[in-house]
Amino acid sequence: MKFRPTAGASRIAIVGRPNVGKSTIFNRLAGRRLALVNDTPGVTRDRKETHTQMGGRPVILLDTAGLEEADPETIPGRMRASSEVAIRQADLILFVIDARQGLTPTDRAFANLLRKVPAPILLLANKAEGRGGALAAMEAFELGLGTPIPISAEHGEGFGGLLDEIVAHLPEMPEEEPEGAEKPLRLAIVGRPNAGKSTLLNALVGEERMITGPEPGLTRDAVTVEWSDEEGRVRLVDTAGLRKKARVELELEKMSTGASIGALKECEVAILVLDATLGLEQQDINIARLAEREGRAIVLALNKWDAVPDRNAARKGVEDVLQTSLAQLKGITVVPMSAATGQGVDKLMPAVRAAHERWNRRIGTGELNRWFEVVKDKHQPPLVDGRRIKLRYLTMPKARPPTIVVFGTRAEALPDDWQRYMVNSFREQFDMGGVPIRVQLRGSENPYAEDDK
Structure with a gap:
């Protein structure tokens, strides 16, 4: 497994100390609100990237954690190490200072670090609103990194000139990607705080891409990484960990929760990561139900499996809860694993790919209706208000998720228990475990038709 960025894309890293406006610049350049922005210093802890275009050139834009002088074992120290990786991988660096505050010793220290980097550097003096701000930005000349570019990310000032400078440092426009090029599988890792989601991402992509540690809630934003497994792009x-709604209090945590839910809505498959030492708890069930409501395929990752003393009891406990509380996702794939040691991680992506294939699968009308005749013969639809429901045929107009449309006289009155019976049989017959199934009923009432009482 390896990273596979967009062909010919230049990597542009936005760096600087905390709270100078890097994430606001990232959002402006990306053209949409992707990174969390808050006055709290240190909101961004992990490298966040997005694929975009500038001047017709493909670009991978990276938002980074604030650069701070700190012990490597601390959270700021781990954040700095992550940012330094982004600096080493970058083709162009945007070094941001706060013109309003002026140069600080930290700015000067990191300017010294950047002078040793081979990639070209653009010095951005942010928060330089108006004429006074532009004059204040000139103080940054003394860093020896070229002419400061005064901008205001909050107000959008100076971005026309900034884009011109960025494009001037990019290679010529590449040939267009051919039609029908492979699209990546959209995959989200979700779960409660401290279940091991970021450790799992690092294990999958094979590098320390995310900040990890024993502290709960390290990941604050939804962070995207594009890479490849053996089957193709992902x-x-x-x-961020999804906690109970009543416990989501701070504005920053509300924003993190919103970003996590947004990622869940945009994905195709969700990996729900559980702490296997705790089992399947109510909040895990709530997250799985949210994914099901959004129509996403789900794979269950039983993380920290190496720390489970009685694995048979733990597995049975999870299966019992799945049976009683997540019947709408019957047959969900469960992968015991340890993200920290790598045990079982190799089984996860094959399970994800299989779930994605089921989620995308459409059954032909002929095959579908041959199965449906058997289903009706085994268990006839009941009488409702003394009148017979006569189901005639099915179609499957769409997948993603699989959707069945039932046609027949008074089909709209079909009881929920018969619909569940039909869906369970459909799952078993066509191997649709762990995939949401949608049922739409198309009834008819013809006053001239013979009554089917």
Whole structure:
């Protein structure tokens, strides 16, 4: 497994100390609100990237954690190490300072670090609103990194000139990607805080891409990584832990939760990561139900499996809860694994690919109706208000998720228990475990038709 960025794309890293406006610049350049923006210093902890275009050139834009002088074992120290990886991988670096605050010793220290980097550097003096701000930006000349570019990310000032400078440092426009080029599988990693989601992402992509540690809630934003497994491209999103709604209090945590839910809505398959030492708890069930409501295929990752003392009891406990509380996702694939040691991680992506194939699968009308005749013969639809429901045929107009449309006289009155019976039989017959199934009823009432009482 390896990273596979967009062909010919230039990597542009936005770096600087905390709270100078890097994420606001990232959002402006990306053309949409992707990174969390808040006055709290250190909101961005992991490298966040997005694929976009500038001047017709493909670009991978990277938002990074604030650069701070800190012990490597601390959270700021781990954040700095992550940012330094982005600096080493970048083709162009945007070094951001706060013109309003002026140069700080930290700015000067990191300017010294950047002077040793071979990639070209553009010095951005942010928060330089108006004429006074532009004059204040000139102080940054003394860093020896070229002419400062005064901008205001909050107000959008100076971005025309900034884009011109960026494009001037990019290679010539590549040939267009051919039609029918492979699209990445959209995959989200979701779960409660401290279940091991970021450790799992690092294990999958084979590098320390995300900040990890024993502290709960390290990941604050939804972070996207594009890479490849043996089957092709994957756009993988690590999300902040989803806690119970009553416990989501701070504005920043509300924003993190919103970003996680947004990632879940945009994905095709969700990996729900559980702490196997705790089992399948109510919040895990709530997250799985949310994914099902959004129509996403789900794979269950039983993480920290190496720390489970009685594995048979743990597995049975999870299966019992799935049977009683997640019947709408019957047959969901469960992968015991340890993201920290790598045990079982190799089985996860094959399970994801299989779930994605089921989620995309459409059954032909002939095959579908041959099965449906058997289903009706085994268990006839009941009488409702003394009148017979006469089901005539099915179609499957769409997948993603699989959707069955039932046609027949008074089909709209079909009881829920018979619909569940039909869906369970459909799952078993066509191997649709762990995939949401949608049922639409198309009834008819013809006053001239013979009554089927």
